[in-house]
Amino acid sequence: MSTDAEPILRIEGVVKKFGPRTVLNQVDLTVQPGEVVVLVGPSGTGKSTLLRCVNGLEEIQGGRVLFENRPVVANSKSVIDVRKHIGMIFQSFNLYPHLTALGNVMLAPMKVLGESKSVVEARARELFRKVRLEHRADAYPGQLSGGEQQRVAIARALAMNPSLLLFDEPTSALDPETVGDVLDVMEDLAREGRTMMVVTHEIGFARHVGDRIVFMDEGRIVEMGAPEEVIDAPREERTRQFFSSILRG
């Protein structure tokens, strides 16, 4: 990863308000291609909201978001084109319960990108191998465990060949024994050189897989840097408090 390359994502002075409450307050963040940025911090500090501003699921009240130099504007026509290149994985999986796992993965490439069924199916089967679920492709989401559902959700995001992946607390709703399967798949993706933004409380993952840790509190980025700096030798008192409390607990 070189820092002088053209960034894939630029978040500049973003302000997000829900009514009178300011959830994001002047957030600046730049993401380089191939970089894994891990967002950590207490609950309710705007990490997930920031992810949703990246693909225009949330309207912003100030600043701007540039994806591959194109502005991301919620509720605009152009936002559809941006979303074709950004995959998103949710805490609660959000698989479509009326479709099989394979149907979930194939839906958007066929209906949004207009690709043919045979092309999409071949790619989908390949993705099921990648997430180690080739034997579960014909199951319905309700028949899958949480860890399996989340891996299908990852395959669903990858099926669009995105250049940026957003993970919104992907393991927070999982049983402890299935968390590892999902993190393994995410680590594989990072090794492949995928560009990822990950909101998580898994500090082990942040330390080993993250290129950069962004610590957020109360709608602001408190500090960011390499994992060994932010986690082990934070400059800010607030960061030190946070990591010492969760690493102890």
Place this chain on the structure above:
Amino acid sequence: MQFDDDVTHYWRFFLSGTLTTLWISWLALMLGGILGTVVAHMRMSRIAALRIFALGYTEFFRSIPPLMLFFGSYYGISFALDVNLNPFTSATLALTFTASSLMAEVVRSGIESVGTGQWLAATASAMTRLQVFRYVVWPQALRVCLPPATGVYISTLKDSSVASVIGYIELTRSGLLIRETTGSSFDVFLIIATIYFVINYGLSLCGGALERRFRIVH
């Protein structure tokens, strides 16, 4: 049980009355389903005027007894628009108004039963609003709508008996005519009631079977 011979001789009239009742209530259910779906989407629109219109429409037609609607569409519309609506058209209109107001609520609750997570996932995968409805929301909502829609069909079918007041010859009207002709009374009502029961109980069973057939494993 022994029926009056006179009454059973009229089985053809009972049959045609039954078919007419099934046809007009089915037609009203289909038209009401389409209209109700449109009204339900207006009710959830981002445009306030559409929401208010849809709310007024639903509450109005849900609150007016079918008898008033039959008179209203037969005499009222004919008078107001200076057209001559036949009993069939008037009855279909009246039944469609009621069915659409009921279906609007059924469709709305079906759509609202689909969680926001589904919207987020589909929207994030670059689908347009229409695509989200078509491929993600409607297929799930339809399954939720089936059982209450069966209820609307049954209630529409029962309401259609009131069409006899404007001279439309459906099952109830057929029975009343046979009764006048034969002078029989109780037998005719018993036969009609039995036919209504068999149809509606059958619909109820079909609805249950459809519901099991389309159930989603969560």
